[in-house]
Amino acid sequence: MAGSVTGVAVPKHSLSKLQSLNGLFAIYKKEGPTSADVLNSLKETLLKEAGVKDPNPRKRKKQALKMGHGGTLDSAASGVLVVGIGNGTKMLSTMLAGSKKYMAVGELGKATDTLDATGKVVHEKLYDHITREAFEEKLKQFTGDIMQVPPLYSALKKDGKRLSVLLKQGHEVEAKPARPVTVYNLSLQDFTPPLFTLDVECGGGFYIRSLVDDLGKALSSCAHVRKLIRTKQGQFTLDDHTLQEEHWTLQHIVQSMQPCPGSEVTKEDGTKPSPNLGVKRALNAQVKGDKNGKDEKGEL
Numbered sequence: 117m118a119g120s121v122t123g124v125a126v127p128k129h130s131l132s133k134l135q136s137l138n139g140l141f142a143i144y145k146k147e148g149p150t151s152a153d154v155l156n157s158l159k160e161t162l163l164k165e166a167g168v169k170d171p172n173p174r175k176r177k178k179q180a181l182k183m184g185h186g187g188t189l190d191s192a193a194s195g196v197l198v199v200g201i202g203n204g205t206k207m208l209s210t211m212l213a214g215s216k217k218y219m220a221v222g223e224l225g226k227a228t229d230t231l232d233a234t235g236k237v238v239h240e241k242l243y244d245h246i247t248r249e250a251f252e253e254k255l256k257q258f259t260g261d262i263m264q265v266p267p268l269y270s271a272l273k274k275d276g277k278r279l280s281v282l283l284k285q286g287h288e289v290e291a292k293p294a295r296p297v298t299v300y301n302l303s304l305q306d307f308t309p310p311l312f313t314l315d316v317e318c319g320g321g322f323y324i325r326s327l328v329d330d331l332g333k334a335l336s337s338c339a340h341v342r343k344l345i346r347t348k349q350g351q352f353t354l355d356d357h358t359l360q361e362e363h364w365t366l367q368h369i370v371q372s373m374q375p376c377p378g379s380e381v382t383k384e385d386g387t388k389p390s391p392n393l394g395v396k397r398a399l400n401a402q403v404k405g406d407k408n409g410k411d412e413k414g415e416l
Contacts (some may be wrong), residue, residue: 131166132179134366138202139375140211142352144360145197151188159183161364186211187349192234194238195346196354203376210350213320215300217348220341222328223312227338231267231325235340243337248307254334258327259302263294267325295324311342
């Protein structure tokens, strides 16, 4: 379907139409690749559709397409990744600072160096003394405005390099000081020791991995994240707004994009775009099909 941007009709698969888009939309990030890799894959797919031969999305100078994402998900995490295109990249700071929701599966009794399932087990402790009631009581300590120490393995930087990269290179890294973060809602959805499932709504800069690690310690045990799914970021939800990889097309982006002020997007028939649906089935399939369970950065 061809579309028009700010009332000007443009060819369906032209680079000019792609470059004329200004706004925000959300894609589904699967487990495995980094957020940067996913963004580059999206850019490459769109540039190829627009007729660009041999696109290089990692080239920083003279980029054919201006695009960025609004909050890193760890490679092992999945869910909503908000993308800004054109002038929409200037709106991404609100995504970084705004509210986010996560579903996290944790495991009691084991702590890892990365605080998630990708790391090495560094501690093991008993957990059979922990009851659901005791767990829910401890959650109250982690709700509201709290102080949190970010994990060593993170996207935070020292001297321009990510802490996670420095650690993998064998450098010694000191923990960042505790910083203020906000947890709006925190609830225990399932408790089947050693596994438990949390629903978390938090502000910017919050790490789910640190939350789960701190919870384990508060319960006189230890814990790590086995799976993390971002279910909402800003106004974008996993079920209603997230484009799966097969829908990474110009048509679907025009249909789902929230335009910048003054950059209203309409379809040829003059109607406003409707959000893309159907990600819920993919989420259910992922949760049911993953027996090992893995995780993300909550900013995890």
